[in-house]
Amino acid sequence: METAFTPFTSFGGGLVIGLGAVLLMLGLGRILGATGIMSGLVLPQNRSEAAWRGALVVGMIAAPGVIFLVSGSMPQVNVPVSPAMIAIGGVIVGLGASLGSGCTSGHGVCGLSRLSIRSLVAVPTFMATAAITVFIIRHVFGG
Amino acid sequence: MKVIFAGLTGLVFGIGIALSGMMNPAKVLNFFDVAGQWDASLAFVMGGALIVTALGYRLVWRRSKPVFDDQFQIPGSTRIDRKLLGGSALFGIGWGIAGFCPGAALPALGTGRWEVVLFVVAVIVGLVLRRVLDNLWPARVPQ
Numbered sequence: 001m002e003t004a005f006t007p008f009t010s011f012g013g014g015l016v017i018g019l020g021a022v023l024l025m026l027g028l029g030r031i032l033g034a035t036g037i038m039s040g041l042v043l044p045q046n047r048s049e050a051a052w053r054g055a056l057v058v059g060m061i062a063a064p065g066v067i068f069l070v071s072g073s074m075p076q077v078n079v080p081v082s083p084a085m086i087a088i089g090g091v092i093v094g095l096g097a098s099l100g101s102g103c104t105s106g107h108g109v110c111g112l113s114r115l116s117i118r119s120l121v122a123v124p125t126f127m128a129t130a131a132i133t134v135f136i137i138r139h140v141f142g143g
Numbered sequence: 144m145k146v147i148f149a150g151l152t153g154l155v156f157g158i159g160i161a162l163s164g165m166m167n168p169a170k171v172l173n174f175f176d177v178a179g180q181w182d183a184s185l186a187f188v189m190g191g192a193l194i195v196t197a198l199g200y201r202l203v204w205r206r207s208k209p210v211f212d213d214q215f216q217i218p219g220s221t222r223i224d225r226k227l228l229g230g231s232a233l234f235g236i237g238w239g240i241a242g243f244c245p246g247a248a249l250p251a252l253g254t255g256r257w258e259v260v261l262f263v264v265a266v267i268v269g270l271v272l273r274r275v276l277d278n279l280w281p282a283r284v285p286q
Contacts, residue, residue: 001169001173001180002173002180003164003167003169003170003173003180003182003184004182005182005183005184006164006184007183007184007187008187009162009163010162010163010164010184010185010187010188010191011187011188011190011191012162012163012191013159013160013161013162013163013164013165013188013191014163014187014188014189014190014191014193014194014195015159015191015192015194015195016155016156016158016159016162016163017156017163017165017188017191017192017195018159018191018192018193018194018195018196018199019159019195019199020152020153020155020156020157020159021156021192021195021196021199021200022195022196022199022200022202022203023148023151023152023155024149024152024156025199025200025203025204025209026199026203026206026209026210027145027148027149027152027209027210027212028145028148028149028152028209028211028212029208029209029212029214029215029216029217030212030216031216031217031218032152032156033246034244034245034246034248034249035245035270037249038245038249038266038267038270039270042267042270042271043270043271043274051145051146052145052146052149053149055146055147055150055153056149056150056152056153056156057153057249058150058153059149059150059151059152059153059154059155059156059157060153060154060156060157060160060249060250060252060253061153061157061249061250061252061253062153062154062157062253063153063154063156063157063158063160063161063250064157064161064166064250064251064253064254065253066154066158067158067161067162074254075161075162075166075167075251075254076164076167076169077166077167077168077251077254077256077258077259078167078168078169078170079168079169079242079256079258080168080169080172080242081168081172081240081242081258083258083261085241086241086243086258086261086262086265087261087262087265088237088240088241088265089237089238089239089241089242089243089262089265090237090241090243090261090262090263090264090265090266090268090269091237091265091266091268091269091272092233092236092237092240092269093234093237093238093241093243093244093245093262093265093266093269094237094265094266094267094268094269094270094271094272094273095230095233095237095270095272095273096229096230096231096232096233096234096235096236096237096269097230097234097244097245097266097269098230098269098270099226099227099229099230099233099273100226100227100228100229100230100231100232100233100234101218101226101227102231103234103238103244103245103246104165104238104244104245104246104247105244105245105246107231108189108192109189109192109193109196112193113192113193113196113197114197114200114217116218116221117221117223118218118220118221118222118223118227121223121227121228121231122227122231123231125228125231125232125235126231126232126235126238127175127235128235129231129233129234129235129236129239130175130235130236130238130239131175131177131235131239132239133175133235133236133239133240134172134175134176134239135175135176135177135178137239137240138176138178138179139178139179
């Protein structure tokens with residue numbers, strides 16, 4: 001499925017994502033990492049941390065609705081992947097991001113911007129394996 | 144106040160994710176498909192997010208503590224180990240299979256799409272699986 005090149009809205013979206021990460025550091029002093037936040041909700045080690053994490057996720061989930069109210073249309077979600085692949089990919093994402101202590105938000109945005117050595121290693125690693133995976137699925141198996 | 148602030152932060156982050164195109168797997172997978180239908184948009188997302196976060200974090204860290212908490216909680220580890228490398232490599236493989244990452248999927252739940260729900264449930268299974276592995280082989284998977 002072809003998708004349009006959207007440098008301006010994507011850059012703008014990126015600026016707003018960064019603003020979210022900065023606000024969480026300003027208010028709560030925490031890294032905005034989606035995997036850590038999910039993990040802290042599903043497998044809580046410290047109950048007092050669950051309230052802000054829950055609120056953060058509720059705020060995230062409200063975002064498409066707010067966009068709909070303002071613009072009249074929902075953000076696009078086109079899934080060119082079978083349900084089985086979504087499920088398998090999801091389990092691998094959860095396991096991998098947990099072992100690797102972060103995903104695109106925690107390592108990619110927050111980690112790189114503070115020049116964390118672990119993130120400087122993690123991000124090229126997962127970008128490379130993602131690209132190799134897509135290459136294999138699309139150009140070797142022809143999916 | 145802390146919880147309300149966290150909710151607003153999640154909303155800001157989610158709006159950024161929605162605008163950026165990150166919650167659209169077709170776009171994410173095309174970003175990795177350099178040999179096919181390449182869509183470079185997501186590089187602009189990362190660029191925008193990093194500019195704001197790198198500058199914003201430095202401003203925030205001039206404070207002695209966050210607004211609603213006693214201290215900044217920033218990961219201090221610099222250890223590059225097999226867990227970081229293997230976990231990140233796995234995460235990339237899962238991202239390349241499904242096209243969603245956790246930070247994009249949480250706000251995408253607000254679109255009400257069943258594919259997103261399936262992915263988030265699968266990620267939770269992966270997070271739980273990691274915990275199970277930790278309990279089975281505590282020495283092999285050190286904290």
